Amino acid sequence: MTLTLADVRGAHARIKDYIHRTPVMTSRTLNEKAGAQLFFKCENLQKVGAFKARGATNAVLSLSDEEAKPGVVTHSSGNHAAALARAAKLRNIPAYIVMPSNSPQAKQASVRRYGAEIIFCEPTQAARESTAQSVIERTGAAFIHPYNNLRVMAGQGTAALELLEEIPDLDDILCPVGGGGLLSGVSVAAHGINPNIRVFGVEPQGADDAARSLATGKIQPSTSPATIADGLRTALGEHTFAEIQRHVAGIVTVSEDEIIHSMRLMWEVLKIIVEPSGAVPYAALVDGQLNLAGRRVGIVISGGNLDLDTLPWMKS
Amino acid sequence: MTLTLADVRGAHARIKDYIHRTPVMTSRTLNEKAGAQLFFKCENLQKVGAFKARGATNAVLSLSDEEAKPGVVTHSSGNHAAALARAAKLRNIPAYIVMPSNSPQAKQASVRRYGAEIIFCEPTQAARESTAQSVIERTGAAFIHPYNNLRVMAGQGTAALELLEEIPDLDDILCPVGGGGLLSGVSVAAHGINPNIRVFGVEPQGADDAARSLATGKIQPSTSPATIADGLRTALGEHTFAEIQRHVAGIVTVSEDEIIHSMRLMWEVLKIIVEPSGAVPYAALVDGQLNLAGRRVGIVISGGNLDLDTLPWMKS
Numbered sequence: 195m196t197l198t199l200a201d202v203r204g205a206h207a208r209i210k211d212y213i214h215r216t217p218v219m220t221s222r223t224l225n226e227k228a229g230a231q232l233f234f235k236c237e238n239l240q241k242v243g244a245f246k247a248r249g250a251t252n253a254v255l256s257l258s259d260e261e262a263k264p265g266v267v268t269h270s271s272g273n274h275a276a277a278l279a280r281a282a283k284l285r286n287i288p289a290y291i292v293m294p295s296n297s298p299q300a301k302q303a304s305v306r307r308y309g310a311e312i313i314f315c316e317p318t319q320a321a322r323e324s325t326a327q328s329v330i331e332r333t334g335a336a337f338i339h340p341y342n343n344l345r346v347m348a349g350q351g352t353a354a355l356e357l358l359e360e361i362p363d364l365d366d367i368l369c370p371v372g373g374g375g376l377l378s379g380v381s382v383a384a385h386g387i388n389p390n391i392r393v394f395g396v397e398p399q400g401a402d403d404a405a406r407s408l409a410t411g412k413i414q415p416s417t418s419p420a421t422i423a424d425g426l427r428t429a430l431g432e433h434t435f436a437e438i439q440r441h442v443a444g445i446v447t448v449s450e451d452e453i454i455h456s457m458r459l460m461w462e463v464l465k466i467i468v469e470p471s472g473a474v475p476y477a478a479l480v481d482g483q484l485n486l487a488g489r490r491v492g493i494v495i496s497g498g499n500l501d502l503d504t505l506p507w508m509k510s
Numbered sequence: 511m512t513l514t515l516a517d518v519r520g521a522h523a524r525i526k527d528y529i530h531r532t533p534v535m536t537s538r539t540l541n542e543k544a545g546a547q548l549f550f551k552c553e554n555l556q557k558v559g560a561f562k563a564r565g566a567t568n569a570v571l572s573l574s575d576e577e578a579k580p581g582v583v584t585h586s587s588g589n590h591a592a593a594l595a596r597a598a599k600l601r602n603i604p605a606y607i608v609m610p611s612n613s614p615q616a617k618q619a620s621v622r623r624y625g626a627e628i629i630f631c632e633p634t635q636a637a638r639e640s641t642a643q644s645v646i647e648r649t650g651a652a653f654i655h656p657y658n659n660l661r662v663m664a665g666q667g668t669a670a671l672e673l674l675e676e677i678p679d680l681d682d683i684l685c686p687v688g689g690g691g692l693l694s695g696v697s698v699a700a701h702g703i704n705p706n707i708r709v710f711g712v713e714p715q716g717a718d719d720a721a722r723s724l725a726t727g728k729i730q731p732s733t734s735p736a737t738i739a740d741g742l743r744t745a746l747g748e749h750t751f752a753e754i755q756r757h758v759a760g761i762v763t764v765s766e767d768e769i770i771h772s773m774r775l776m777w778e779v780l781k782i783i784v785e786p787s788g789a790v791p792y793a794a795l796v797d798g799q800l801n802l803a804g805r806r807v808g809i810v811i812s813g814g815n816l817d818l819d820t821l822p823w824m825k826s
Contacts, residue, residue: 217533219555238781239535458818465554465814467781498781502774508820 197344197437199386202351202379205252209349212251212284216240216353218360223463228479229487233364234464235357238472238498242276242304244425245353245376245496246340250277252349253338254285262287264334269315269322271297272425273497274340279310290335292325294318300501341375342431351379357492358387365489368475370496371395371404371445372426374434380494381441392443394484396475398423398453404430405445408438422506423453425471425496446484448477454506456480460495467498470506513660513753515702518667518695521568525665528567528600532556532669534676539779544795545803549680550780551673554788554814558592558620560741561669561692561812562656566593568665569654570601578603580650585631585638587613588741589813590656595626606651608641610634616817657691658747667695673808674703681805684791686812687711687720687761688742690750696810697757708759710800712791714739714769720746721761724754738766738822741787741813762800764793770822772796776811783814786822 219234237245254266265288268278275291282289289310293302294317305312315325330337339346353376358364367384371377374395381393397404398421406414413435419427430438448456457473459480460466472495478484479491535550553561570582581604584594591607598605605626609618610633621628631641646653655662669692674680683700687693690711697709713720714737722730729751735743746754764772773789775796776782788811794800795807 243781461783461818465559465783467777467783502777502821502823504824505818505821507818508824 195344195433196440197347197351197378197382199383201344201348202355202383202386205248205345205348206352206355208255209248209251209352213247214240215356218357219464219466221463224459228491230479231490233357233361233490233492235353235492235494236466237353238466238468238495242273242280243497243499244273244277245350245494246273246277247280248352249346249349249375249379250274250338251281251284253343253345254278254281254287256345257336261336264336265289266338267292267326267329267333267335268338268340269293269326270340271301273499275301276304276308278338279305279308282310283308288333288335290329290333292322292329294322298501339431341373341428342433344433347375347379347382347434347437349379350376351383353494354380354383357494358384361490361492363490364391364492366392366394366486367492367494368394368396368478369494370423370426370471370474371397371438372471373428374404374430374438376494376496377442378434378437382437385441393441394443394478395438395445396478397426397445397447398474399447399449401427402447404438405447407435408442408445411439421453422450423471423474425469426474446478448474448483452477452480458507467500468495469497469500472496472498511660511749512756513663513667513694513698515699517660517664518671518699518702521564521661521664522668522671524571525564525567525668529563530556531672534673535780535782537779540775544807546795547806549673549677549806549808551669551808551810552782553669554782554784554811558589558596559813559815560589560593561666561810562589562593563596564668565662565665565691565695566590566654567597567600569659569661570594570597570603572661573652577652580652581605582654583608583642583645583649583651584654584656585609585642586656587617589815591617592620592624594654595621595624598626599624604649604651606645606649608638608645610638614817655747657689657744658749660749663691663695663698663750663753665695666692667699669810670696670699673810674700677806677808679806680707680808682708682710682802683808683810684710684712684794685810686739686742686787686790687713687754688787689744690720690746690754692810692812693758694750694753698753701757709757710759710794711754711761712794713742713761713763714790715763715765717743718763720754721763723751724758724761727755737769739769739787739790741785742790762794764790764799768793768796774823783816784811785813785816788812788814
């Protein structure tokens with residue numbers, strides 16, 4: 195089972211009336227710093243504040259009426275949970291979200307706002323999975339994995355479709371990589387449109403499992419990830435890894451200081467709220483880890499959800 | 511000398527290749543809170559991070575070659591200074607910016623970035639004016655007032671022109687009011703297009719000189735303004751006041767708490783950086799001071815420049 199450009203195009207036709215066509219921003223200041231032309235695809239301005247709205251909506255709308263009727267379930271405390279809850283509401287079916295009992299109130303609230311039911315579990319991967327399994331057995335709901343699901347991956351790839359429609363002559367695209375849903379969808383879409391586009395994944399040094407996976411040819415677990423980029427702490431899945439192996443030019447890692455510095459710079463110059471994970475791809479340019487001088491570079495800003503009570507550049 | 515829609519249209523033709531056509535954002539969440547349909551014109555995403563780029567660019571491009579040659583001068587430590595410096599650079603003429611000696615480094619840097627010359631003065635209104643006067647005498651530069659200048663006002667009005675092109679059927683428009691350059695330009699443009707549109711100015715309770723001016727029919731000074739909205743501390747000028755008297759439906763005042771609450775809500779929901787002054791017009795809706803239930807309301811977000819080291823909702 196491989197993902198194709200046709201899948202991504204199909205996803206876009208399916209979801210486009212239910213998501214924002216997010217803007218592509220440019221900045222002379224950031225271009226001068228990078229010595230390149232940068233085009234920021236602003237998925238922080240997407241519904242639910244993250245690209246996850248794309249994949250979850252595609253997955254839910256792809257279900258047959260019979261499959262959809264009992265509802266959908268996932269385990270996630272992040273943006274996918276809110277995105278799935280919203281997608282289920284669009285289709286008027288139940289959503290069951292398995293969340294660790296220590297999840298922040300804000301994340302619980304954003305799921306409840308869309309009418310989803312929260313099922314709490316112990317904060318371990320095993321408890322999440324077994325709890326989701328018991329929900330499936332009880333309700334018959336369809337499990338929608340946050341990233342290792344071809345329909346989710348196809349949905350995430352629609353961000354690249356829109357970006358390349360607007361800026362067709364890109365040389366490179368930079369994407370954050372956590373579980374790999376965005377990176378796999380984007381790289382399949384971009385390569386399908388133009389095989390010469392190089393797609394790079396960027397991840398924190400403290401959660402460099404994708405770089406290690408690509409280097410060893412085998413999915414490496416993300417053991418004790420240490421990074422502020424909370425969306426990028428997960429390991430790859432078999433579907434996402436397969437596409438990443440096929441299509442990605444390389445994985446670049448960035449330091450925590452580079453992430454925080456980039457995040458602040460994006461806030462100051464682009465005037466938009468970018469969460470730490472969303473700043474990671476641009477961070478690959480700030481210290482010249484990746485030299486893309488003179489090139490036209492698409493950068494996917496993955497999301498803008500974070501706690502505004504304190505910011506990472508402030509001393510606590 | 512009155513300002514007309516034709517002036518604003520002329521300004522738009524003159525500047526449109528040199529400014530951003532800023533996006534109009536909407537949010538289901540904020541619509542539901544207000545019980546109205548809100549359309550945010552995002553001038554925080556404008557060049558130099560504020561609508562001031564419009565007026566300054568129009569003023570500079572309106573000068574004859576002979577007038578322009580010696581350069582332009584203003585006294586301002588805020589967004590107009592950076593906007594004028596940028597506009598002068600576009601035309602390759604000198605810009606002289608008179609700034610109080612205690613101006614923040616960040617504001618000095620944003621002016622220097624465009625190659626302007628800074629002339630420091632004592633931090634009093636009298637010193638600003640006399641220093642600007644001496645620069646004019648020495649250089650022959652044209653003085654471009656931050657707001658009390660018909661070309662500047664015409665430029666600011668182009669924000670309404672774009673907003674109404676995109677959303678033609680607005681019932682009301684809310685604008686912040688400090689010196690009145692934005693409010694006068696916007697109200698002239700909006701009324702020229704559709705006399706039924708109501709344009710409201712919104713200002714902080716702690717700097718309510720525009721409300722008092724309109725009530726008394728005479729420009730009231732802004733004595734010891736006390737507000738976090740640093741862009742709105744100035745008094746009206748005779749040109750801006752005349753247009754505001756002619757066109758504005760009313761001035762609404764908002765508290766500091768309402769400003770800060772609105773600012774945070776806009777950051778969280780719209781995912782954009784809004785400076786305190788930019789949150790002021792939306793603040794008129796959060797506690798129902800202005801009841802616009804069921805109406806279609808344009809809201810001009812004036813700017814997004816602020817110090818990110820500390821945020822107003824944080825205890826210092």
